[in-house]
Amino acid sequence: ALRTAADVVAFKAQQIKSCLGGGRPWFASVTDAQRERLFQLFASQHASSGFAASGEGLETMRSLPMFTAANGEKVDVASGEYVTCPPGVAFAETLSRFGGVLEHRASSRDLYAALGVPELSDADVLARFVAPSLRDMAPEARRDALAYVRKHWHRLRDDDPLCRALGAAKFVDVLRDDGGEGDDDGGDDDDGVELKSPGELYDPEVELLAAVFRGQSGCFPSRKWSTRA
Structure with missing residues (x-):
């Protein structure tokens, strides 16, 4: 069901992926600020979304390079195993030098969990x-x-x-x-x-x-x- 703007975007992205034979959409011309707005859209509407919260929608979302890594880079989470860590956890401040760590955002916990991104203790x-x-x-x-x-x-x-x-x-x-x-x-x-x-x-x-x-x-x-x- 397409109930939210996030649903529409996820559905369109899924269609583009299908046209590309399962490949990832080209994001070279998309700025980091635009990727951030896209992420915020999915995170803020996750609880009320239909297609975007489905297995197919989440798989499409995983391939979009809109997630902020601990080192500040924008990445997709389909290319490897990613985790996130609350700032209050011991040694969390050292994780920016490691790969596979996403910036922690309390407001995005539900989305991260749905995407299979664990929160570390x-x-x-x-x-x-x-x-x-x-x-x-x-x-x-x-x-x-x-x-x-x-x-x-x-x-x-x-x-x-x-x-x-x-x-x-x-x-x-x-x-x-x-x-x-x-x-x-x-x-x-x-x-x-x-x-x-x-x-x-x-x-x-x-x-x-x-x-x-x-x-x-x-x-x-x-x-x-x-x-x-």
């Missing part, structure tokens, strides 16, 4: 973006991220994707064969600090493992990791 941000980047972070940033995880571990520990991401992430400095430890102290230069994922290390509290691998470099986490969360 802090656990989602940590699992998708922060944990995989831990190895390449500056020591201070890595320390801050891990401090947040430790502080909220009583809640975060039940999030399976985050646990898997942390299990694969390289952020644990290791005990050297001379008994020394990595110097991940937040300085500007952490060259020479060996970081491994938890799955690559042995638990020094297991007596057999401690006996077998004692004196071997890179087998155990440094002593600072012995404190249980």
Whole structure:
């Protein structure tokens, strides 16, 4: 049903796509301001729309480069997996440097949900973006991220994707064969600090493992990791 202006626009766009054999309409001559007005039209009329809120209408809408990414670019959401994140969520301010993140708009939550664009929680941000980047972070940033995880571990520990991401992430400095430890102290230069994922290390509290691998470099986490969360 064509009940709103958004319905009419979505229907016309769908017809153009059909004429193009399923290809996307050409938007090179459409300004960012015009794309923004188009997005606002769909967002404001989503609840009362007919065709634009249908599966076919939403699929057409996904192919229109009218969505604002976190870095300010206008993108379509049919070309990949996109997410959005409220500004109050931990580490949300860092997401503009990652691809696949749309600018968060509280007024567009229903439209985003209908389009299959999930809204991230802090656990989602940590699992998708922060944990995989831990190895390449500056020591201070890595320390801050891990401090947040430790502080909220009583809640975060039940999030399976985050646990898997942390299990694969390289952020644990290791005990050297001379008994020394990595110097991940937040300085500007952490060259020479060996970081491994938890799955690559042995638990020094297991007596057999401690006996077998004692004196071997890179087998155990440094002593600072012995404190249980």
